[in-house]
Amino acid sequence: MRRLFLLALLLVAVQLLSAQRVLDIRMDVQFKDVSLIEALNQLIEERHVSLSFSDDLIPDRKINRSFKDVRLGVILDALIGNAPVGFRLRGDVIVLYKKEQVVAPVFTISGFLEDANSGERLIGASIQDLVSGQGTATNDYGFFSLQLPPGKTDLRFTYLGYEPRLLSFNLDKDVQFTLSLQASLTLQEIVVIAQDTVIGNTQSNHLLDPEQLKDIPRLAGEADVVRMVYLMPGVQTGTDGVEGMHVRGGSAGQNLVLIDGVPVYYVAHAAGVFSIFNADAIRSANLIKGGFPARYGGRLSSVLDIRTKEGNSKKLVGSAEAGLISGRLSLEGPLIKDRSSFFLAGRWSFLNWYVVPYSRKNKLEMGEKGGVSYQFSDLNAKFNYSLNDKNKLYLSYYRGQDGFMNGGRSTDTLAFFNSSNDLIHFKMFNGYYENLSWNNQVGVLRWNHIHNDRLFSNFSATYSELMVHTQYQSVDSIISLNTGQFLSPFIAADYLSSIKDFGLRADFDYYASNRHKMNFGWSANHRVFNPGALLLDNGQNDAIIHRQPQHVRVESQEFVGYVDNEVKLGSGWQFNGGLHLSLNRVEGKQYFSAQPRLGIYGKLHPKLGFKTSLSRMSQFLHLLSNSNLGLPTDLWVPSTGDIRPENSWQTTVGLDYFPHPKWEVNLEGYYKTMNHLVTFTEGANYLADWRNNVTTGSGTSRGIELMVRRKRDRLTGWLAYTLSFTDREFERINFGEKYPFKYDRRHDLKLVMTYRLNDKIDFAANWVISSGFAFSLPESTYKLNVPGEYSPPEGVIVPSFGQKNDDRMPSYHRLDIGGNYTFGNDRLQHRLHLGVYNVYNRRNPLYYSYRTDYVYAAYQLRQRQRYVQVKLLPILPSISYSIRFL
């Protein structure tokens, strides 16, 4: 028995010794860009190592190492690394097994990321731990939070246009810091195209690079972020941008445009040719078309979230720019270094330098005294103050003003002999005055607070206002100097419209773990609508018709609560689930809306991503357009007891393909349904109470968007193509039948290219072509004459249109080119921009119309109607010069 035991012991010892020898075998082996599974298989096949493992157990990791005269045990340790996998010998076979999970302590790294030169917080910057592969991104205020196990930590910080930065340290406690990134100086690193957010985003969005605004061709030298938005797929506008923004078949009033988180109710100067956004003041701009995060709500079709600069906290810098249309000045700097800074930017139009003298001269030639004037201005101001490491205050303000005036007066005399041969004298006076002015004001006071290294909050008090004032006066008098009798028809109208929006808001970002991030918050808004107050007098001499329609001031309150979850499921899959709840109170009625926001993103392949989303959006206020131009005279009106909120459902499915680091391809399809849409009734009287002149209906939009982008190198740019179908159906339009929406443009193609010759010179060009928009053109006329019925003597000429919006404008296309020459030194930088808008002078029609005149035909004076097409911008060269003090 004893012998037997000793024999067994010997066998075990020999076995152990033999096994130990297996792990001690020294070998040379090289693993070249293979997965861990492939590396293990390589050991089996090339080195005849007996390994047993399950594929499910082996982490997906790339191996790129070589070993020379290294023991097998050490090689296996190195290959497995810190993965939860162990190995042991079973006979001659090395068995890999799953280690019991040990709950290791986790520490949190949090803080802010900022620009090294200006101290501006960086939004959407990427932070990744190269050891564990875990990562996160900074929020809208540059804050991040990442939880990692203790030990060696290699953090890599990257942001577009900035030098990446690596930070290595041993993590043994919670860490909080503010890190600076240096703007990139090397050509290859400068990203000069618009680019989408990082992989893993379930939104249909485009992050727009404010620096690129200054590179792409400009209209009249004006860098404009909204014009850049028009170059994105799924976004349409009217001829030369005058009809507002239409995203994925939506109407102009369905876009939530935010400045520093505050809604703006009219974003255009000059009827939409330019936007109110001063390019110098923009820090970031994000356009979201679908897959909306739960924190956004209140509009059906898009969100354009613009954040303005905070101000350089390191030193005083400034810039000035002058173009053909306007001049700009900006100044920023620290008030208390690294603690408080300010930013001021202003823009003033020069248009009156040309318009006033030209119009005066023109009117004089027509026998009138008067003129036309138009001017606009913008002011952006921002101030921030860090109370301490955890608290920061921001105060920002925007004011934009536009004023248009056209006036003139003329006198004339007429003398003739009547049948009695008496000399008859008449004196005539004609005068008119038209004025249209509007202004936007937006203000916000914000408080950033870090509760702990995982919870960040932002509290805001906001105010936004749009006021529109229109005046019109006209008089045509004729006085008989012989008798003193006079005839004096006149008209006077005064129109005021406004919307005021007061809000309180709280937003929280909670980093529960690296796999789970939550955004939640609430808001309350009080809105006051004065949709058009009118005084209208018209008549002749003392026969005055005085009208003062009863425009009802309406107040409403909207309360919102939301929660958004971002859950990383592993293997490159991510789930976004959120809910936006809103309650609107108006005129004693309450509308409640629950809006789910769902999204999934998954990696089908290292180079291929898949995403899908579902969003419901509600809108408690409506934009009633009284022209197709998107003018400020369009009315913002609320949902009322009779008019329900607008709702939409949108679903998207897309693929992201990254064939090469320089190239990216996005393909996305969408389907959107909209109901309870509100618009003016066909033939509505815009001057009466809007409530009795609107109709409700529905619409659908579906399409496919393709974007192919070259992201890096000297030549960058993108090609965007959209195929879309959009319709509308309203109770009191087109007799209740469905019809194509005006922006039912079947094809839409945009090509944008920028070429950087060297650090001083760059060129850019963009070409757009799209199907003409839908409109109605009368095809025939006839005279209405009903036997036995009263009819006016001149008869009624009836235009026959066929189906509504059955005609199409000619295709819209246009080529713009531009170039920049940058020079200077460390203290002063100059930039000269030259460009040509509409290079080949394509005269894209703004609208067709028919004019009526009278001709003598068949021995009778006859009414004749003829078509005209009105076109807007021809070929326009531009030049602008800017200087920046550093």
Place this chain on the structure above:
Amino acid sequence: MVRHIFTILSSLLLLGIAYSCEEPLDLEELPQLEPKLVVISNFAEGRAIIVTVAKSRLIGNVDPEEYLTNAEVDLYWNNTFLERLEVVIPKDPNYPPYYKSWENKPVAGLEYTIKVSVDGFKPVMAKSSVPPSVKITDFDLANVVTEPVQGGAYNRKHFSAIVDFDDPSTTKNYYHLNITQQINNYVLEGRDTLITKSMLQPVLFDPLDNENGISAHLNGGLLFEDKPGKQALGISFSVDIDPRSQLLGKTYVELRTLSREYYLYYTSLSRSEGSNPNPLNDPVIVFENIENGYGIFAGYSNSLDSVQFVQ
């Protein structure tokens, strides 16, 4: 003019900020359509059907209206041929030729079909019916206020009237309320007032007062859907008279109960005329129900009442 304030301002704003250009459009750039038949008929219960047939004109064509007298105009009821209408050429050249039914007069509740064919044109057809008449149950002038205008040259009589009728509540109904004011010219002979001439003047309503479901008819009266509420309709209107030579006579009211076709045609046409062609707005599409052609074939029935204003 009033309704063009926004158009004027919009247009001038555009002109003020940018170079704009208007060019005549070459008609060859537009789709060239063949002329089609234009058929117009409003037919009423118990009256002969009268139809005009004309040729449509392309935009820009200034030729006089071309009425066709060689058409075959056939009337059907439920696919049953009733009769071929005969052409009538009025002696007064100011009135167009028309086709008239001699044997059939529309009956309320029935749907009629008209088919018109002319050599060289695509045949056209249309359907409509005559809704049952709705009787006026009350019509009265509640108040009249006189306002002198133009230094007393005219008196503007502001009437407040009420009209009541039994609007069937179970169906959607369409109406055309016509008010016609009789104005009598007079001379004084001694102590007697001698009426020399009597005129009927349709009361026109201001399109500025249009609302959803209520539109001013371009030739007078109001078009509306159903009676709002159970109360009688209150209507205000004005009539100008020369107090030195004119007296107010009777005020007549006609309530037409309309087919949907009649209502949509005249509502859209009145709103189109009221809004004028404004290129910055979507035009009002005029309803038509002539298949392969243009125009309207629409039935209605009516009831009448009148009241005498006591001077």
